[in-house]
Amino acid sequence: MNERITLRVAIIGAGHIGATHARAWARLADAEIVAIVDPRRDAARALAETIGAVGASVYADADALFAAQGEGVDAVGISVPTALHRVLTETALAAGKHVLCEKPMALTPTDCDAMIAAARIAGKVFTVGQVVRFFPEYANAKRLVESGAVGTPASVRTRRGGDFPHAHDDWYADVSQSGGVIFDLLVHDIDWVQWCFGPIIRVYAQGLTERLADKRLDHLDYALLTCRHETGVVSHLEATWADPGGFATTFEIAGDGGLLTHDSRKASALTKAVRGTGTTVQGGISMPASPLTPDDNPFYRQIAAFAA
Structure with missing residues (x-):
């Protein structure tokens, strides 16, 4: 993806799938979870403690993340209700971040096309988490x-x-x-x-x-x-x-x-x-x-x- 020694990752969504992704990221040798985003800040803090991301910052929303830590994040993992996938993907790509978005991609073809277009404009990696391919x-x-x-x-x-x-x-x-x-x-x-x-x-x-x-x-x-x-x-x-x-x-x-x-x-x-x-x-x-x-x-x- 890039030549950084350590990929700095922000997790957006601290629910069941977000936690599953976070545990996987925590195992990756060349990645560091630097932030966790969730409106339920207590859930985000608990997830950070569970996976040992002791230095991770906690934010209530993505805007706060990028305002405070825009240059300190390389990639974003999005695991939130499907209706929010497009807006969060576009926000992250516009901020210059690579994006791994949990399936399904979005609720409409129009939203999917917009997300693909945003990735092309940003020149960043955008992947939808179709994890069954990896079972x-x-x-x-x-x-x-x-x-x-x-x-x-x-x-x-x-x-x-x-x-x-x-x-x-x-x-x-x-x-x-x-x-x-x-x-x-x-x-x-x-x-x-x-x-x-x-x-x-x-x-x-x-x-x-x-x-x-x-x-x-x-x-x-x-x-x-x-x-x-x-x-x-x-x-x-x-x-x-x-x-x-x-x-x-x-x-x-x-x-x-x-x-x-x-x-x-x-x-x-x-x-x-x-x-x-x-x-x-x-x-x-x-x-x-x-x-x-x-x-x-x-x-x-x-x-x-x-x-x-």
Whole structure:
């Protein structure tokens, strides 16, 4: 990214994902967290203490950060409600900072285009945190497909879901802030299947919405997309906020030479079945015992790639 010995980083957002990013940044040898921004200053201070960023300054908003420390920050990590992504990204880029923005990029194509334009004008690195690309099982599946492990791929099924996410001010329940389950969860799989199988050219979508009586807000609890890719592959992408059994992910990639499957609830994270042999290989594909072991933490790998 640049030739500095130490990359000085400001974390904007001290919630769950912001804290996850901060812990990953704290592990990076050539980075130093110099500031944490959150309207809840106590949460920002607590995060600084947790990750050992004893010298980090705490600010209530990004304007205060850049006014006080404009030249002392090289890069910014943004992990805030989705509706704020564009304005904070543009502010950081205009201040001459590199930006890693948590997914989803923004709520509208117009906002996304504006963020890209701002990065080009600033001449800075701008990355959206599509962390699933860095999960070993997903990255290995892409590698195996490209090596011909399933022959010519024909169809893909993904599922991602868990219980409804309750965050500060319950902002996920407000679709105007979060974008709902498609923007929160399904965006991971939309990105991954296009990374693996090419651009989507046609979509058929269905969803179920539940009304929250207490706040009179509607939120999309379930979504199912059937997509046709330029390559001819058909993908079925499913996401839910209505599964009380805990968060889990699965995928299935079928081709004329075999089948790759993944289920995060099973010990063998990636399974290959070979067509015509009647055999299934479990654990025969090199995988870490956990995708969150120190050397393979996907958030760390994502941040290291951004900082490189």
